[in-house]
Amino acid sequence: MDDISFAVLGTGGIGRRTLDVAQYKDGVTAVAACDRNGVAIDHDGLDVEELLDATEGNIASGPHSGPDESSGGEPRDSGPGGESDDDVATDGGAKTAGGASSDGVKQAGEEAGIVASAQGEPTETPIDDVIAESEAIDAVLVALPNLEHDFIPRVAERFAEADYEGVLIDVLKRSRVIGMLDDREEMLEDSGITFVCGAGATPGFLTGAAALAAQSFVEIEEVEIWWGVGLKSGYEDNRGTVREDIAHLDGYDIETARDMSEEEIEALIDEHDGVLEFTDMEHADDVLLERAGICDAEDVNVGGILDVRSDEKPTTTTVRVTGTTFDGETGTNTFQLDDATSMEANVNGPALGYLKAGVMRNRVGDYGVYGPAELMPGF
Amino acid sequence: MDDISFAVLGTGGIGRRTLDVAQYKDGVTAVAACDRNGVAIDHDGLDVEELLDATEGNIASGPHSGPDESSGGEPRDSGPGGESDDDVATDGGAKTAGGASSDGVKQAGEEAGIVASAQGEPTETPIDDVIAESEAIDAVLVALPNLEHDFIPRVAERFAEADYEGVLIDVLKRSRVIGMLDDREEMLEDSGITFVCGAGATPGFLTGAAALAAQSFVEIEEVEIWWGVGLKSGYEDNRGTVREDIAHLDGYDIETARDMSEEEIEALIDEHDGVLEFTDMEHADDVLLERAGICDAEDVNVGGILDVRSDEKPTTTTVRVTGTTFDGETGTNTFQLDDATSMEANVNGPALGYLKAGVMRNRVGDYGVYGPAELMPGF
Numbered sequence: 001m002d003d004i005s006f007a008v009l010g011t012g013g014i015g016r017r018t019l020d021v022a023q024y025k026d027g028v029t030a031v032a033a034c035d036r037n038g039v040a041i042d043h044d045g046l047d048v049e050e051l052l053d054a055t056e057g058n059i060a061s062g063p064h065s066g067p068d069e070s071s072g073g074e075p076r077d078s079g080p081g082g083e084s085d086d087d088v089a090t091d092g093g094a095k096t097a098g099g100a101s102s103d104g105v106k107q108a109g110e111e112a113g114i115v116a117s118a119q120g121e122p123t124e125t126p127i128d129d130v131i132a133e134s135e136a137i138d139a140v141l142v143a144l145p146n147l148e149h150d151f152i153p154r155v156a157e158r159f160a161e162a163d164y165e166g167v168l169i170d171v172l173k174r175s176r177v178i179g180m181l182d183d184r185e186e187m188l189e190d191s192g193i194t195f196v197c198g199a200g201a202t203p204g205f206l207t208g209a210a211a212l213a214a215q216s217f218v219e220i221e222e223v224e225i226w227w228g229v230g231l232k233s234g235y236e237d238n239r240g241t242v243r244e245d246i247a248h249l250d251g252y253d254i255e256t257a258r259d260m261s262e263e264e265i266e267a268l269i270d271e272h273d274g275v276l277e278f279t280d281m282e283h284a285d286d287v288l289l290e291r292a293g294i295c296d297a298e299d300v301n302v303g304g305i306l307d308v309r310s311d312e313k314p315t316t317t318t319v320r321v322t323g324t325t326f327d328g329e330t331g332t333n334t335f336q337l338d339d340a341t342s343m344e345a346n347v348n349g350p351a352l353g354y355l356k357a358g359v360m361r362n363r364v365g366d367y368g369v370y371g372p373a374e375l376m377p378g379f
Numbered sequence: 380m381d382d383i384s385f386a387v388l389g390t391g392g393i394g395r396r397t398l399d400v401a402q403y404k405d406g407v408t409a410v411a412a413c414d415r416n417g418v419a420i421d422h423d424g425l426d427v428e429e430l431l432d433a434t435e436g437n438i439a440s441g442p443h444s445g446p447d448e449s450s451g452g453e454p455r456d457s458g459p460g461g462e463s464d465d466d467v468a469t470d471g472g473a474k475t476a477g478g479a480s481s482d483g484v485k486q487a488g489e490e491a492g493i494v495a496s497a498q499g500e501p502t503e504t505p506i507d508d509v510i511a512e513s514e515a516i517d518a519v520l521v522a523l524p525n526l527e528h529d530f531i532p533r534v535a536e537r538f539a540e541a542d543y544e545g546v547l548i549d550v551l552k553r554s555r556v557i558g559m560l561d562d563r564e565e566m567l568e569d570s571g572i573t574f575v576c577g578a579g580a581t582p583g584f585l586t587g588a589a590a591l592a593a594q595s596f597v598e599i600e601e602v603e604i605w606w607g608v609g610l611k612s613g614y615e616d617n618r619g620t621v622r623e624d625i626a627h628l629d630g631y632d633i634e635t636a637r638d639m640s641e642e643e644i645e646a647l648i649d650e651h652d653g654v655l656e657f658t659d660m661e662h663a664d665d666v667l668l669e670r671a672g673i674c675d676a677e678d679v680n681v682g683g684i685l686d687v688r689s690d691e692k693p694t695t696t697t698v699r700v701t702g703t704t705f706d707g708e709t710g711t712n713t714f715q716l717d718d719a720t721s722m723e724a725n726v727n728g729p730a731l732g733y734l735k736a737g738v739m740r741n742r743v744g745d746y747g748v749y750g751p752a753e754l755m756p757g758f
Contacts, residue, residue: 216584216720326400329721341710345704348705360739377756
C-alpha cells in the first residue's frame with residue numbers, strides 16, 4: 001500500500017502526540033494539522049518537529065469543560081480507562097462548528113497555537129480549510145474536544161457534505177457517540193467515508209487485544225476489561241472525568257453525578273480514601289466487540305480502579321477472554337499492559353495502526369462506521 | 380467487504396479444522412477442498428458438515444515423514460511451538476507436484492479421503508483442478524505436508540503460472556520456506572498473488588500478539604516468545620518434530636540431530652527426564668516481526684519447554700514485549716494463552732483471520748509475501 005497521508009484536527013495533547021508518534025511509524029505522513037486559530041498544510045509532509053517545537057507551551061491545557069472526554073492535563077493519565085481525547089486547549093474550528101467552548105483556555109498571545117509555527121497560517125475556518133484540501137488526504141484524526149456529544153458526529157457531517165472520500169478516526173470512548181455516528185451511516189457511506197471510532201487506548205487497544213485473545217476459541221463466554229489508573233498529579237485537571245466516573249458507582253448515575261457539588265465529590269472521595277472501584281461500566285467496548293462479531297455485548301464486563309491519591313496504577317490493566325476451543329476445552333487468554341505504560345502511551349500507537357487499517361478498508365470500498373476490533377485481521 | 384470464498388488444499392488435520400472453524404466465522408465460505416485422490420468444488424459453498432462427516436476416519440494420520448512440519452497425530456499438540464501443518468494423510472496433489480511421499484499413509488479403501496464425500500470427485504490432478512477454478516476463489520489455504528522444503532513454494536509457483544490473482548496462505552513455521560517464497564516474490568507479484576506465510580499458532584498468532592503488545596511503545600527492546608507443549612499422547616506421532624527440536628539444543632544442530640538413531644534420541648530424552656528446554660530457537664518469528672517493522676530480528680527470542688511425558692503444558696505460552704514509551708518509560712506488556720488451549724485450537728482462528736486480512740491486502744493491490752504481523756492493523 002502506498003504511503004498514507006493524514007491530517008490532525010486539534011493539536012492539543014492527542015493531536016500533538018499523534019504527530020509525534022507517527023514519526024516512528026512507517027507508511028504514514030502528516031500533511032495537515034489545525035487548531036482553532038490556524039492551519040498548517042503541506043502535502044509533501046509537515047515538518048513535524050518544527051511544528052511541535054514552535055507550538056509547545058503555546059498550547060496550554062485548559063480546565064476540563066466536558067464531563068467525560070474532558071480531561072486536560074498531560075502527560076498524566078487522563079482518567080479511568082480513558083484516553084484524554086480533549087486535553088486540547090485548541091478546539092480546531094469550534095467557531096465554525098459552533099459547538100465547542102473555549103472558556104478558560106490559555107493562549108500564549110496572538111501567536112497562540114499552530115500559527116506560532118512557520119508552517120501555520122491563521123484562519124477563521126480551520127476545519128473547512130482542511131476539508132478544502134481533503135482530496136489529497138487519506139485519513140483525518142479528529143482530536144477535537146467533543147464538548148457536546150454530537151460535536152464530532154457533526155464534524156463528520158461536514159466532511160460528508162464536502163463529499164470527502166477517506167477515513168475519519170476518533171479516540172473517543174462514549175457509546176453514545178458511536179450511536180450518533182451510526183445514525184449518520186448512510187450519509188457517510190454516500191460520501192465514501194470510513195469512520196473508525198474509539199481507536200485510542202480504550203476501547204481501541206483493549207478491544208483489539210480482546211479480539212486477538214479470542215482467536216483460540218470458537219465460542220466466547222466472557223470478555224473482562226479491567227483498568228488501573230493512578231491520578232494523583234492529574235487529579236486537578238481531571239475532575240470532570242472523575243465526576244463522570246462517579247456516575248458508574250453504585251447508587252449514582254450521570255444525572256446525580258452532574259448535580260453533585262465539588263464538596264460532595266471530595267467527601268465521596270474521602271469516604272473511599274481516594275480509591276474508587278468501578279464495575280459493570282457502560283463503556284463502548286461491549287458494543288464494539290459485538291459489532292466485530294467477537295461476542296455478545298452482554299458478555300463484556302468493563303471495570304477498574306482509580307486512585308486519585310497516587311500516580312501508581314492501583315491495579316494492572318488486563319484483558320481476559322474466556323472461551324471454548326473447537327475441541328471443547330475452556331480457557332482464559334490474558335493480555336496485560338505494564339503499569340509503567342501511561343494511558344497516553346497507549347493511545348497513539350493503536351490509533352495510527354487503526355488509521356492505516358481504516359484506509360485499507362476505505363480503499364476496498366468499506367464505508368460507514370467501524371470499531372477498532374473490526375479492523376483486526378478479520379478475526 | 381464481500382463474502383470471501385476460500386479453498387483448502389489438503390484435508391488432513393489442519394485442512395479439516397479450518398473447514399470446521401470457518402463455520403463459526405462471518406464472511407468466509409469454503410468453496411473447494413482437495414486431497415490426493417479427489418476434489419470437491421461448489422462455488423455456492425461446500426456442505427462442510429457432510430464433507431467432514433463423510434471423510435472422518437478415512438483420513439488417518441500417517442507417521443511423520445519430514446523432520447519439522449511433520450507431526451501427525453491429532454488432536455494432540457503437534458510439537459514444540461508448532462502448528463501441525465502436515466498432520467495430513469492426504470497430500471492434495473503430491474503426485475502432480477512430485478514432492479510428497481505417501482508412505483505409511485492409511486487410507487480406508489477406494490473411497491479414501493475426499494471422494495468418500497458426496498461432493499467429492501476423483502481426480503489425478505487435484506491441485507490443478509482447484510487452480511482451474513481459482514478465478515472464483517479469493518484465497519487458498521495450503522494445508523499440504525511440506526515434506527520437502529520447497530514443496531509449498533512450488534505449489535505457489537503453479538498458481539502463479541496460472542496467473543492466479545488472490546491469496547495463498549500457509550501455516551508453516553520454518554524461516555527457510557519464507558526465504559524460498561521471497562525468492563519467488565516477483566513471480567507472485569506479477570501474477571497478483573498475496574502470499575501470507577506462517578499464519579497459524581506460531582509464528583502467526585504469537586507474532587500478531589507481539590505486534591499488538593508493541594503498541595504502547597515507540598521503541599522495542601525485546602520480544603520474548605515462550606511456549607509450552609505437553610506431548611505425552613502425541614509423542615509417538617511427533618518423533619520427527621522432537622528430533623527437529625533437538626537440533627535447537629546446545630551442542631546439536633540440524634545435521635547431528637538428523638543423524639541420531641532412535642535409541643540415541645531416547646537416551647537423550649531419558650537424560651532430560653522427558654523435559655527438553657529450548658532457548659534462542661531459530662524460528663520465523665524474528666524475521667516476520669522485523670518485516671512488520673516491529674523490531675529487529677535479533678531482538679526476538681524464541682524458546683520453550685517440551686514435555687514428552689505429560690499432556691499438561693510444562694510452561695505457559697507467553698509473549699512479552701519490552702519497550703520504551705513516547706514519554707520515556709520502560710515496560711513489558713504480556714500476552715498469555717491459557718494452558719487449556721491446544722496448539723490446534725490456536726491455529727485456525729488466526730489463520731482464517733489472516734486469510735481475510737490477506738484478501739483485503741490483495742484487493743488493494745498489495746502482492747508478494749506477507750507475514751502475519753504485517754497484517755495486523757498497520758501497527
